[in-house]
Amino acid sequence: MSVTCCYFAANCSLSSACSRAMLARCTVLLLAAGIVLAQPLEQGTVPNDQYTAAPAPPPLGTDGWRTGRSTFFDGSDTFKNAYLARGAGAFGDILYGSCQYASIRDGVARDYSDLPFDKAQVAALAQKDPDYPGSCGRCYEIRCQDGLVIGNDTTPVNIDQFYYLATVDDTVTDDFGRSFPGNSAFDQGEQNVQCWGDNSVFVHIIDSCPAFQVKNGAEVQQLWCNSDIYHFDLSYWAFEQLAHPTYGVMMVDFRPVDCYTHEALVFTPGFVNTTIYSDQVETGWNFGPYYVHSADFWRQGAGVGGSNASCVNVATKQSYGQAGSGGGGLGFSAVNGTDAGYQPFAGKTTLDFWVKSNSTGPGDESEAGYPKGTLPDLNVYLSNAEAAVYCANSLELTSLTPAGTQPTANGGTYYHFQIPFDNFNCAGGSAGSLANIDSIGFGSNSNADYASFCLDDLILV
Structure with missing residues (x-):
C-alpha cells in the first residue's frame, strides 16, 4: 500500500469502522510520517468477546437536547500527578487526536498553542455514536446531569468496573481550587454526580474514542466507548467546567450546534x-x-x-x-x-x-x-x-x-x-x-x- 493512501488510516483506530488489515499495513508508514494514531483515555476495558450493540439515537428532548455520558482525557499536570499510579499516559493527550487538528513544527514538541481551539473547547466522539461519520470539527453544546451514572445495560454503573479516581485520592482540587463534592452513592458501589450548576460548554470534535484498544498486547473493548449509550470524551478542561474531574464520568445532556452561532442542528445525519x-x-x-x-x-x-x-x-x-x-x-x-x-x-x-x-x-x-x-x-x-x-x-x-x-x-x-x-x-x-x-x-x-x-x-x- 502506498504512503500517499496510508495517511487516511490516521483517522481510524481499531474499530469495526476501519480495516484492521489496512491499519496493520500502514502503521509503520504512518509513524514514519509523523502521523500518530489516537490513544484515548482508557477508563475501563472489557474483554473483546463481550460485544455491545451500536447505540440507537437518544430520544429527543426539549430544544434538541438528548441524554448521553462523558468521560474526559488529558489534564493539568497537578491533577495527573496525583494519580501517577495509574500509569504513564493513562489520561491521554488532546494534542494527537485522530482529526489531526494540530500544527506541526519541525523539531519542536507540540503544545496546546498548536491547537486551533482552546483546550477547554474540545472533545472526542465515540466511534459507535450514530452521528460519528464526518464528526471532525463538528460542534456540540454539553451540560452535566446530576445523579447516578448509567452503565451499558441501563442500570447504574458499578465503580468497581473502572479506575475510580476518588478511591485513590478524593482530596485533589480542580484547576479552580474546588474540592471534590463527594459521592453519596459510594456505599452502594455506584456514582452519584453533583454538577457545578446548569451551565453548558461548547466543544469542537478533534478526536475519536475507539471501541477497541490494544492493551498489554491484546485487543480489548473499551467500557465507555464501546457502549449502547451515546458517549463523549471531553477534554479535562471542558469536563471540569461541568463537574469535578475526580468523578471521571458523568451523565450529560447534549445537542449538535452551529460552531459560530450555537444554534441547534439536526442530530443525524450530522452536518x-x-x-x-x-x-x-x-x-x-x-x-x-x-x-x-x-x-x-x-x-x-x-x-x-x-x-x-x-x-x-x-x-x-x-x-x-x-x-x-x-x-x-x-x-x-x-x-x-x-x-x-x-x-x-x-x-x-x-x-x-x-x-x-x-x-x-x-x-x-x-x-x-x-x-x-x-x-x-x-x-x-x-x-x-x-x-x-x-x-x-x-x-x-x-x-x-x-x-x-x-x-x-x-x-x-x-x-x-x-x-x-x-x-x-x-x-x-x-x-x-x-x-x-x-x-x-x-x-x-x-x-x-x-x-x-x-x-x-x-x-x-
Whole structure:
C-alpha cells in the first residue's frame, strides 16, 4: 500500500469502522510520517468477546437536547500527578487526536498553542455514536446531569468496573481550587454526580474514542466507548467546567450546534460541509499532513486576499526511509463519509481550490522544491479512506490549465483550479462512483528535501 493512501488510516483506530488489515499495513508508514494514531483515555476495558450493540439515537428532548455520558482525557499536570499510579499516559493527550487538528513544527514538541481551539473547547466522539461519520470539527453544546451514572445495560454503573479516581485520592482540587463534592452513592458501589450548576460548554470534535484498544498486547473493548449509550470524551478542561474531574464520568445532556452561532442542528445525519477549507478546516473534515517538516492548520494572512490558508512543508519519501520518488503532502477526509445521509462528494461536479508555493524566495529552504511564484507540482487524488478504494485517475496540476491566478502580498502567485470530477474517472476505478469517495489528497512530486505549498478555498461544487 502506498504512503500517499496510508495517511487516511490516521483517522481510524481499531474499530469495526476501519480495516484492521489496512491499519496493520500502514502503521509503520504512518509513524514514519509523523502521523500518530489516537490513544484515548482508557477508563475501563472489557474483554473483546463481550460485544455491545451500536447505540440507537437518544430520544429527543426539549430544544434538541438528548441524554448521553462523558468521560474526559488529558489534564493539568497537578491533577495527573496525583494519580501517577495509574500509569504513564493513562489520561491521554488532546494534542494527537485522530482529526489531526494540530500544527506541526519541525523539531519542536507540540503544545496546546498548536491547537486551533482552546483546550477547554474540545472533545472526542465515540466511534459507535450514530452521528460519528464526518464528526471532525463538528460542534456540540454539553451540560452535566446530576445523579447516578448509567452503565451499558441501563442500570447504574458499578465503580468497581473502572479506575475510580476518588478511591485513590478524593482530596485533589480542580484547576479552580474546588474540592471534590463527594459521592453519596459510594456505599452502594455506584456514582452519584453533583454538577457545578446548569451551565453548558461548547466543544469542537478533534478526536475519536475507539471501541477497541490494544492493551498489554491484546485487543480489548473499551467500557465507555464501546457502549449502547451515546458517549463523549471531553477534554479535562471542558469536563471540569461541568463537574469535578475526580468523578471521571458523568451523565450529560447534549445537542449538535452551529460552531459560530450555537444554534441547534439536526442530530443525524450530522452536518458535513462541502467547503472543505476556508480560513480553517471546515466541519466534517480531518486535517491530514504526511511526510512533513511542518504543517499549519491555519496560517494567518497566507490565504487568498490575505485570509488564512493551510500550509505544509513536505519532505521526501526517502528522508523517511521509504523507497520511491516524490514526497509528502496534505489530505482531507470525512471519516465514514460515504455512509447514507452523508456522501459529501455525491452529486458534485467540480473541485474548486487555490494553491501556491509557500517559498519566500532565494534563501528559503523550500525554494528548491517549489520556487516562489511557480505552480507546485502536485498530484491530486480521490479515495475512500476506510475501504482503501480510489478513482482511476490522479491528476498532475502542472498538466492542467489554471482557471486564473492572483498575486500575493509578498510577490508570489495563487493558482485557481476548477477541475471536473469526471476527469478523475471514479467509475473506472476501484471506488466505482463519486458517491463512494470521502477523501482528497494533494501529494508532492518534488524530490527536494523541502517543498512548501499552501491551499485555500477548497470546495466541492
